[in-house]
Amino acid sequence: MRVVVTGGAGFIGSHLVERLTLRGDEVTVIDNLSSGRRENLPPGVALTEAEVADLTAIQPVLAGADLVFHLAAVASVPRSIAAPLEVHRSNGEGVLAVLEASRRARVPRLVITSSAAVYGNASGIQQEDDPIRPESFYGIDKAAGEMYLQAYCRLFGLRGLAIRPFNVYGPRQALDAVYGSVIPRFVSRLQAGLPVQIEGSGEATRDFTYVGDLVDGLLLAAVAPDAVMDGRPVNLAAGHAVSVLRLAAVLGEAAGISLPPLHGPARIGDILHSQADISRARTLLGYAPRVSLEEGLALTYRALAGA
Ligand SMILES: NC(=O)c1ccc[n+]([C@@H]2O[C@H](COP(=O)([O-])OP(=O)(O)OC[C@H]3O[C@@H](n4cnc5c(N)ncnc54)[C@H](O)[C@@H]3O)[C@@H](O)[C@H]2O)c1
Structure with a gap:
């Protein structure tokens, strides 16, 4: 299978790339190496060093892909507050560019990483149908990404899920x-x-969610039944x-x-x-943190x- 991972040179992305490579997938990473490192990538993985929001640069990479995981983002709430426009270029325009490139390339399946930050300062156990209240520009861009994905699924028949990870380590x-x-x-x-x-x-x-469990969930999300891949959000956490x-x-x-x-x-x-309610991930994806x-x-x- 040909898989593209944006942000694949980063922390979570590199663990995902490692697992995809081990199971024999042909993996290409798109990353600007702003926080990621080339050394994080296993040998044999192609790296396109590019801005994820640059549609012209990423479009050819997505051509012929069977699956796209979108993880590239400035993964920092404080940075988004210090530099909202700069971070929006990566996080807001980035997800939109990946969706548009996926539509043009007719990518069959897409998994994007949103964040628990969309829940904002809500107390109690967070469930996907709870109202979202992002409190930072980071959370706002992540929430927008989910809505863009849902619109692409609705309007253009794209198949995808938006994962909301919680404190990954x-x-x-x-x-x-x-x-x-x-x-x-x-x-x-x-x-x-x-x-x-x-x-x-x-x-x-x-x-706190171990990165190996998160990767299990991302891989399960990519093979979810077609009917549920309508852009809906899914919490992934230890629970x-x-x-x-x-x-x-x-x-x-x-x-x-x-x-x-x-x-x-x-x-x-x-x-x-x-704290996440992970019952949707358990029911829809068969996810079980280990x-x-x-x-x-x-x-x-x-x-x-x-x-
Ligand atoms: N780590 C967590 O606890 C956590 C929680 C919720 C959501 N997430 C999300 O998961 C994803 C991966 O996070 P991570 O913890 O591995 O962070 P990370 O910083 O290690 O990885 C992000 C990767 O994206 C790349 N990148 C950043 N901006 C880019 C751009 N404009 N163009 C191309 N590449 C770019 C970076 O170089 C890096 O390799 C992010 O989308 C993040 O928002 C992470």
């Missing part, structure tokens, strides 16, 4: 990202033999709420360091609780800390 997650997420920040501290620094009380919860305090404790165990965490002021605008938090964090610590 795992090997190859950037340790040095300017807007790094909590796990790489904790790993850097533990690696240096220092206690982790928690912003706020640590009672905030997140649905459990884990507090930042528990995360710090489990990661400390993985690192063999038991120092009490330090606490700083809570970050303004951070949401308190985030990696426990303990296992996932041990694998991640070893890979990120080089331990």
Whole structure:
């Protein structure tokens, strides 16, 4: 099968590319290497270094593709707030260009990555039919991407699903990202033999999802029955709420360091609780997360800390 992965040189994309290559697919990656790296790609994978919003550049790459995964995006809420127009070019115009190129190339199936950020600051367990309330430009572009996909499915018969991942972690997650997420920040501290620094009380919860489970879900989404590929959103997560305090404790165990965490002021605008209802993914896709938090964090610590 000929598969195109946009953002394939990034964290999640490179894990997906690895799995596709292992099962024998012919994979081409479109990436501008802004946060992704060529070294993340397995040998034999073709890379087109291009802006995903550049229709002229990406159109020929999609010609003849059986399946497209669209992951390219500036995956940062703070960056979207600092530079809304620049990020919109990647995240908003990017998804539209991929949809238009897919329509022109008659790509049979498309899986795009939206985000749990479309739910905004909603409390409780997030379900796909809940009203969306994105609170950042990142979330707004992701919500727009879902709506563009639905319109392309409705108007042009494209077949696709919009995946909403929740806090994905795992090997190859950037340790040095300017807007790094909590796990790489904790790993850097533990690696240096220092206690982790928690912003706020640590009672905030997140649905931490191991990257291998997310990739399982993306691959299952690509083979969903035609009738459900109408652009609808599907949550992909572990389906459990884990507090930042528990995360710090489990990661400390993985690192063999038991120092009490330090606490700083809570970050303004951070949401308190985030947890996915994953019953749609279970029912429609047969998705079942397999990696426990303990296992996932041990694998991640070893890979990120080089331990
Ligand atoms: N990591 C998470 O927890 C998470 C959660 C929800 C959604 N997502 C989404 O999943 C996707 C992958 O995220 P990730 O965590 O692997 O991030 P990442 O930054 O590691 O990967 C994004 C990739 O897209 C590329 N890219 C960025 N802008 C581009 C552009 N304009 N043109 C071409 N390539 C471009 C980057 O170089 C990188 O390789 C993104 O769409 C992100 O929004 C991630």
